[in-house]
Amino acid sequence: MEIAQVIGLAIIVTVLGAVLKQIKPEIAIQLSILAGVTIFLLIMDKIRLVVDLLQKLANQADISSYYLFIVLKIVGVAYLAELGGQICRDAGENALATKVEIAAKVFVVILAIPIIAAIMESMMKLLA
Amino acid sequence: MSIDLILKVAGIGLLVGICAIILNEAGKKEQAQMVTIAGVVVVLYLVIQGISDLFVLVKSVFNLY
Numbered sequence: 366m367e368i369a370q371v372i373g374l375a376i377i378v379t380v381l382g383a384v385l386k387q388i389k390p391e392i393a394i395q396l397s398i399l400a401g402v403t404i405f406l407l408i409m410d411k412i413r414l415v416v417d418l419l420q421k422l423a424n425q426a427d428i429s430s431y432y433l434f435i436v437l438k439i440v441g442v443a444y445l446a447e448l449g450g451q452i453c454r455d456a457g458e459n460a461l462a463t464k465v466e467i468a469a470k471v472f473v474v475i476l477a478i479p480i481i482a483a484i485m486e487s488m489m490k491l492l493a
Numbered sequence: 494m495s496i497d498l499i500l501k502v503a504g505i506g507l508l509v510g511i512c513a514i515i516l517n518e519a520g521k522k523e524q525a526q527m528v529t530i531a532g533v534v535v536v537l538y539l540v541i542q543g544i545s546d547l548f549v550l551v552k553s554v555f556n557l558y
Binding site: 374377378381384385388389391392393395396398399400402403405406409412413416434437438440441442444445448 | 495496498499502503505506507509510511513514529532533536537539540543544546547548550551552554555556557
C-alpha cells in the first residue's frame with residue numbers, strides 16, 4: 366500500500382512543519398518543498414507504468430507515436446508547472462505562481478502546434 | 494530519496510533554530526544570523542538535489558527534450 370506511505374509522510378511533514386514554522390519559517394518552506402518532491406518521486410514510478418501501457422496500446426492501434434509523445438510531453442510540462450506553482454503559492458508568492466502557470470500554458474500551446482496543424486490540414490482535405 | 498532526507502531537513506531546521514535562539518540570548522545577533530543563513534544554504538543544497546532528481550525522472554518518463 367503505497368498510499369499509506371504517502372499519507373504518513375504528509376502527516377509527519379505537516380506536524381514537523383507546524384513546529385518549524387514557529388522557529389524558522391524559511392526552513393519550513395523548504396521542508397514542504399522536499400516533501401512535495403518526495404511524493405512526486407513516489408508517484409513517478411507508477412506513472413511510468415501507465416505511460417508504458419499507453420505506448421503499448423498506441424502501438425497495437427497503429428497510432429503514430431509522434432502524437433502520443435506530444436501528448437506525453439504536454440502532461441509532463443503540466444505536472445512540473447503544477448509542482449512549481451504550488452511551491453510558490455505555499456511560500457505566499459501568488460503572483461509568481463500565476464506567472465509560472467501562464468508560462469506553462471504558453472509552452473503547452475507551443476507543444477500542441479503540430480497537432481493543431483494536423484487537424485487543420487485534415488479539415489482542409491475534408492472541405493476541399 | 495525517502496523519508497530520511499525529510500527528517501534530516503527537519504532536524505537541521507530545529508538545530509539551527511535552537512542555535513539561533515541561544516546565540517540571540519547570548520547577545521550575538523550577527524552570529525545567530527550567520528547560523529540561520531548557513532542552515533538555509535545547507536537545506537537548499539539538499540532540496541535542489543531532490544528537485545534535480547525529480548526533473549531527470551520526469552524528463553525520462555514523459556520523453557521531454
